[in-house]
Amino acid sequence: MVLNYIWIAFFLIAFVIALVKLVFMGDTAVFPAIINSTFDTSKTAFEISLGLTGVLSLWLGVMKIGEKGGVIDIFARWLSPVFVKLFPEIPKGHPVVGNIFMNLSANMLGLDNAATPLGLKAMERLQELNTRKDTASNSMIMFMVLNTSGLTIIPVSIMVYRAQMGAANPTDIFIPILLATFFSTLAGIIVTSLYQRINLLNRTLMLTLGGASLFVATVIWGFSQMDATMMDLVGTTTANVMLLTIITAFILAAMRRRVNVYDAFVEGAKGGFETAIRIIPFLVAILVAIGVFRASGAMDWLIEGVAWFVSLLGMDAEWVGALPTAIMKPLSGSGARGMMVDAMTTYGADSFVGRLTCIFQGCTDTTFYILAVYFGSVGIRYTRHAVACGLLADFAGIIAAIGICYLFF
Numbered sequence: 001m002v003l004n005y006i007w008i009a010f011f012l013i014a015f016v017i018a019l020v021k022l023v024f025m026g027d028t029a030v031f032p033a034i035i036n037s038t039f040d041t042s043k044t045a046f047e048i049s050l051g052l053t054g055v056l057s058l059w060l061g062v063m064k065i066g067e068k069g070g071v072i073d074i075f076a077r078w079l080s081p082v083f084v085k086l087f088p089e090i091p092k093g094h095p096v097v098g099n100i101f102m103n104l105s106a107n108m109l110g111l112d113n114a115a116t117p118l119g120l121k122a123m124e125r126l127q128e129l130n131t132r133k134d135t136a137s138n139s140m141i142m143f144m145v146l147n148t149s150g151l152t153i154i155p156v157s158i159m160v161y162r163a164q165m166g167a168a169n170p171t172d173i174f175i176p177i178l179l180a181t182f183f184s185t186l187a188g189i190i191v192t193s194l195y196q197r198i199n200l201l202n203r204t205l206m207l208t209l210g211g212a213s214l215f216v217a218t219v220i221w222g223f224s225q226m227d228a229t230m231m232d233l234v235g236t237t238t239a240n241v242m243l244l245t246i247i248t249a250f251i252l253a254a255m256r257r258r259v260n261v262y263d264a265f266v267e268g269a270k271g272g273f274e275t276a277i278r279i280i281p282f283l284v285a286i287l288v289a290i291g292v293f294r295a296s297g298a299m300d301w302l303i304e305g306v307a308w309f310v311s312l313l314g315m316d317a318e319w320v321g322a323l324p325t326a327i328m329k330p331l332s333g334s335g336a337r338g339m340m341v342d343a344m345t346t347y348g349a350d351s352f353v354g355r356l357t358c359i360f361q362g363c364t365d366t367t368f369y370i371l372a373v374y375f376g377s378v379g380i381r382y383t384r385h386a387v388a389c390g391l392l393a394d395f396a397g398i399i400a401a402i403g404i405c406y407l408f409f
């Protein structure tokens with residue numbers, strides 16, 4: 001229902017702004033631009049889905065090997081004490097816990113291509129437990145918020161973009177991103193728990209969150225002892241080694257159980273094409289709405305309005321130059337990436353705005369994309385408080401990013 005209102009709002013706002021531009025400003029190009037954007041973004045949505053087919057098939061096949069090899073069950077047993085608190089609807093020891101863990105691990109390592117199919121598999125399992133098939137369950141919403149809060153330990157892709165744009169030290173945003181994304185995730189857990197009346201003040205969760213905080217602090221300290229070259233090398237190598245280790249461990253576990261690994265992979269991979277086809281309508285819907293909103297100039301007007309208001313309050317408005325990335329990130333990952341590159345091109349990779357836009361890019365994830373793809377893949381129509389919790393987590397990440405960027409740079 002929330003997505004319905006947002007979708008309608010994007011089109012209505014775009015139409016009103018385009019009409020104002022045409023009548024009062026004589027801009028005859030705005031309506032053709034909006035119509036062209038509908039064709040371009042619908043094509044992009046299809047290409048994204050088509051591009052996901054191979055990756056989905058690969059990782060759903062790998063997950064099937066892990067499932068038959070018993071690895072997913074092992075993860076489920078290990079994480080059950082924690083997940084039973086955050087996901088009280090999930091039966092203790094259920095295999096979906098392992099799926100959720102694999103998805104979150106891929107996200108933390110910055111492995112976006114691996115994270116999506118793993119997340120879709122987890123959502124499919126959560127839908128099996130869902131008693132109202134068209135309505136998001138509490139577990140689905142908590143899982144979605146953990147995804148959209150974008151906890152990332154190694155933001156490899158952002159550091160690569162900074163290197164390509166000529167940054168003197170491409171890794172100087174590593175610690176700020178890690179801090180900002182941690183605050184975003186923590187805020188997401190707290191807000192969702194309040195909505196769902198989950199008691200966070202229990203020994204298990206307090207120890208887990210405290211341990212996570214200690215781990216983040218250790219990672220920050222460890223990387224702060226390295227120079228830029230070593231940080232890049234360790235970050236990239238760690239992500240790739242972890243990924244290959246997971247695949248190899250799944251295969252070895254399956255062999256130990258005398259599972260036909262090839263047949264298990266093919267069985268799981270068959271679902272990749274079906275899943276990619278299912279998400280096309282949802283991607284087309286959300287990307288077309290975003291494209292219309294951008295083409296009308298609504299995004300530009302919003303940024304200019306924020307800059308004027310901040311200046312009116314007598315506050316430093318330097319950070320507003322990076323705001324397009326923050327606003328676009330919940331809507332479109334590729335759009336936010338383009339705005340990040342544009343900001344670094346315009347202001348410089350080592351400028352305050354250039355660094356802040358990178359932190360914005362890394363501190364949260366694409367809320368509406370995740371909503372459309374994850375919920376759309378299992379036919380969820382009513383998202384309940386998912387959008388509110390996801391956006392509040394994003395907002396916390398944005399506020400943290402601004403403060404941390406001023407602190408560091």
